[in-house]
Amino acid sequence: MSAPRLGENPFAVLDLTSDATRTETERAAQKLLAMLAVGHGSVASYATPLGPRPRTEALVRTAVAALRDPDQRLLAELAWTPPAEAQGATAAAWAPYADVLARRRPCFP
Amino acid sequence: MLPVAGLIPLLLIAARVAGSTNKGSGRGVAASALRGGAAAPTLDGWVALVNGAARFGLCIGFQSTLVLAIAGDVTWIGVGAGLVLGAFSFPTPASELAVRLGLPRVASYFTRVSAPWWTGRDPAGWAAVQAARALRFQRRPPSPGVLDFFADTAAFHRPTMSAQTLLARGLTEAGLGNPASARASLHALLRLKPMVERRRPFAIASAWLVADAGQRADWNELVRLCRDNPGRAGDLDVLGELVASSQGLAVDHSRLSRWGVLRRPRACRWWKQAAAARARPAPVELPPPPQSGDPIADAVATHAWLLRLGPSRVTRPALSLHSARWRVAADLGRATVGRRVAALGSRRSPEEVLGSLADGFRDDLLELLRAATLPGGTPFPEGSPAEEARVRLSHERADAFLAQSLAFHKSGNLPNPRRDAWVVLGQTLVAWEAFAACAAEAERPGVLEEGGRNLINGAADLCNRWREAMLGQLVFDWLSEAFPANGVGGELLELALRNAGLTR
Numbered sequence: 001m002s003a004p005r006l007g008e009n010p011f012a013v014l015d016l017t018s019d020a021t022r023t024e025t026e027r028a029a030q031k032l033l034a035m036l037a038v039g040h041g042s043v044a045s046y047a048t049p050l051g052p053r054p055r056t057e058a059l060v061r062t063a064v065a066a067l068r069d070p071d072q073r074l075l076a077e078l079a080w081t082p083p084a085e086a087q088g089a090t091a092a093a094w095a096p097y098a099d100v101l102a103r104r105r106p107c108f109p
Numbered sequence: 110m111l112p113v114a115g116l117i118p119l120l121l122i123a124a125r126v127a128g129s130t131n132k133g134s135g136r137g138v139a140a141s142a143l144r145g146g147a148a149a150p151t152l153d154g155w156v157a158l159v160n161g162a163a164r165f166g167l168c169i170g171f172q173s174t175l176v177l178a179i180a181g182d183v184t185w186i187g188v189g190a191g192l193v194l195g196a197f198s199f200p201t202p203a204s205e206l207a208v209r210l211g212l213p214r215v216a217s218y219f220t221r222v223s224a225p226w227w228t229g230r231d232p233a234g235w236a237a238v239q240a241a242r243a244l245r246f247q248r249r250p251p252s253p254g255v256l257d258f259f260a261d262t263a264a265f266h267r268p269t270m271s272a273q274t275l276l277a278r279g280l281t282e283a284g285l286g287n288p289a290s291a292r293a294s295l296h297a298l299l300r301l302k303p304m305v306e307r308r309r310p311f312a313i314a315s316a317w318l319v320a321d322a323g324q325r326a327d328w329n330e331l332v333r334l335c336r337d338n339p340g341r342a343g344d345l346d347v348l349g350e351l352v353a354s355s356q357g358l359a360v361d362h363s364r365l366s367r368w369g370v371l372r373r374p375r376a377c378r379w380w381k382q383a384a385a386a387r388a389r390p391a392p393v394e395l396p397p398p399p400q401s402g403d404p405i406a407d408a409v410a411t412h413a414w415l416l417r418l419g420p421s422r423v424t425r426p427a428l429s430l431h432s433a434r435w436r437v438a439a440d441l442g443r444a445t446v447g448r449r450v451a452a453l454g455s456r457r458s459p460e461e462v463l464g465s466l467a468d469g470f471r472d473d474l475l476e477l478l479r480a481a482t483l484p485g486g487t488p489f490p491e492g493s494p495a496e497e498a499r500v501r502l503s504h505e506r507a508d509a510f511l512a513q514s515l516a517f518h519k520s521g522n523l524p525n526p527r528r529d530a531w532v533v534l535g536q537t538l539v540a541w542e543a544f545a546a547c548a549a550e551a552e553r554p555g556v557l558e559e560g561g562r563n564l565i566n567g568a569a570d571l572c573n574r575w576r577e578a579m580l581g582q583l584v585f586d587w588l589s590e591a592f593p594a595n596g597v598g599g600e601l602l603e604l605a606l607r608n609a610g611l612t613r
Contacts, residue, residue, distance in 0.1 A: 003465050003466045003469030005473065006412070006413055006416060049416070049417065050413065050416055050417060070453040070454050070455040071457055073453060074446075074449055074450060074453055074455050074462055075469075077449065078405055078409070078446070078449075078462065078466055079409055079466060079469060080409070081406065081409045081412075081413045
């Protein structure tokens, strides 16, 4: 058995931290499954350290099942890290050339 | 004035005769592929007619201007000189026009009759290149007739293949929708660099490979190709640095100046289009996570940071930091894991749990390293996930290289060895470089000796059976440099050097 991939950590799928109790995981899973069933847009994706990922009912069920198993829960706890902050665009890297690139034609040959 | 209209039927007859005599010559385009129908004049004939009529008209114009000049108007001499120049260079723009119209056969013919200053010593090779370029401009998939034309093209059946033929081979594969074969052929061509003086084939091949890398969003490869730039195309210099700058890679400012950007609007336009279509915003700066005091949390956070960097920005120091933090976690994290094991009632030992965590890290890193381009060098600390991923990747690439070299050894038995051996060779050299880039110094000689022997045997077979002297020379020259650079010497190096001397 190997550790869950960072993008598929059960705690991330359920929007929980690694110290969540068994009751909290069950409640979170039920709530997410209900919201997914009615097509609530706010739960369509979840945050991971590698960026947002789409959330499906199957993924939620697998996550809650993994957290019921002590071995898998231990690995999920160890491999959990908070989601990354959204990163900015490359505006700074382009800044020196922005005015040049905005020009359609060079003003001299 | 000469009766121009009266001469056209004569030209038509001459063209038809030319078309019929071309049938069995075995040189140039196969007549069977060019024939439009039983009663219709051949395409060769029509092209000869247009070419002849254009040249004839321009020469008549020259004669008229000469008469006017003799009569006293000196300015007509310039016009006459222009017409003569036009008469001799006419097929070149006609060939370019045929390329743009997507007419491979016409483009090929006009190139063969073009002036030697444009085609050099290899008009048949350039004819094949122009025909292959024309494929790209065809709106519909190529018809069986066009495919026959490429199969019969004389340039692919000569005793030796030139740089132009290899370029045509690659572009044809691209035009027929086989980008992997095209990539392999063009990579093989770029390795011919020291042996061919003309830059144009390399410039075209580099431009295609750069565009291909851009379409695949493989920015590392794109920047590498632009910096290598064997055709010395100015656009690629600027483009490579623009891409490096936007992707957060190290920028060579000697190549990217404001003046350079202004002079190369085409590169900027291309990159802006590619960026709008493909590029995703990348983080400007992503510093490694600070240490929090929990060694396992630090190792996991560093792992997440490394994966966020992605294949284009992962570096050896970043992987070394990952290994160092993992080592601390493996040494000091046992107690923490032991406590959690007891609390959760797990039956596994802390060592087993940490091993499972390391396996997950290794799989993530293996995926990352497969896509990354890291320079080879010293291995990472023994037992770290980064080192395990590197060793696995090295084994994967060694297997791929050996299989590829074996395919090259047997390429003399392929249905069309002169054509297909180049593709296999390109794939083998790419596999060699991929293996050498990730293998540690001690791991290289054994694998490269075995694969190198296959390369030598394959090249010798192609030289002896199929008279592919140029391919043989490329392989032996390349091996003469690559063997010592990778610690391979002795009998194999001597063999490569001796064969390199024999093929010159």
